[in-house]
Amino acid sequence: MILHDFLPSGNGYKIRLLCACLDLKVTLKQYDITKGETHTEPFLAMNPNGKIPVLELDDGQCLSESNAVLLYLAEQYNLAEQHKSALLPTDAILRTKVYKWLFWEQYSHEPNIASPRFWLTHNAMTDLKKQMLPDRIQQGHAALKQMEETLATQAFLVGDFMTLADICLFPYTHVAEEGGSYQLSEYPNIQRWIKNIEALDWFIPITQA
Ligand SMILES: N[C@@H](CCC(=O)N[C@@H](CS)C(=O)NCC(=O)O)C(=O)O
Known part of the structure; x- marks a missing residue:
């Protein structure tokens, strides 16, 4: 997976933090949002809203909105043995x-x-x-x-x-x-x-x- 991100961003950090917690490896691709780097045609094709973070899955699908991405990752990986259901409770x-x-x-x-x-x-x-x-x-x-x-x-x-x-x-x-x-x-x-x-x-x- 590739995380399209800007390091000072708290929205991006949410995803980096969750990946660290779940021991998930992602490749980081950085953009300088102060220079409009998220408003290029290729970036807008990933997220028409022109904002990081974007998580690009291995099959090329792109997910945006930090909290939606948190939910996706927790749904997919939270049930790994060592993190049983606590991050996103089943109750x-x-x-x-x-x-x-x-x-x-x-x-x-x-x-x-x-x-x-x-x-x-x-x-x-x-x-x-x-x-x-x-x-x-x-x-x-x-x-x-x-x-x-x-x-x-x-x-x-x-x-x-x-x-x-x-x-x-x-x-x-x-x-x-x-x-x-x-x-x-x-x-x-x-x-x-x-x-x-x-x-x-x-x-x-x-x-x-
Ligand atoms: N609601 C979005 C907000 C994302 C957001 O505001 N991203 C900012 C950086 S923290 C951004 O990329 N801004 C660049 C721009 O708007 O041009 C989320 O949670 O992912």
Whole structure:
């Protein structure tokens, strides 16, 4: 499989992290999204939305949308002996809780935490984005508060075992401070959760291919 990606991207890192967890080997092909490299004809043929990450399967089929790709990989490989069902539980309620965090991430977390980070770290701030920023930051704090409260009574987002929800939420949460407006020290339960994930033996940092 080939992962079409941009290393600083949390969306791409979700997939790299899951592949590390499942011990899946993927070839990384990198694009500089700041130079429009995902808007070329060949790239748009893989993902008409012009965005990484894209997972190209061995038969040439291309899958996009990071959380959909997480679900695909978990469906395909999660049942490998050493990872029995935990990442995507078979129980309908637990599985729905995983889905809940994945959908929530795209609507309530990523636009408020990942986007300001990108604007700031990639010199992409405009007057319009500056106007949007206070509202985004307020909503980002609300999102972090929800995670903080959930993690007050359990080790991981769905319960006391790690699921796809944690793999999905870890990437942009652990670099939230790079957006300039979040202090993770205000969220001690999130900090503990981050440390627990970083301590896992298969863990790889965002900078690692
Ligand atoms: N909802 C998509 C978002 C993907 C996305 O925003 N990708 C960004 C990098 S993190 C990108 O490729 N941007 C390039 C562009 O829009 O031109 C996902 O989860 O995969």
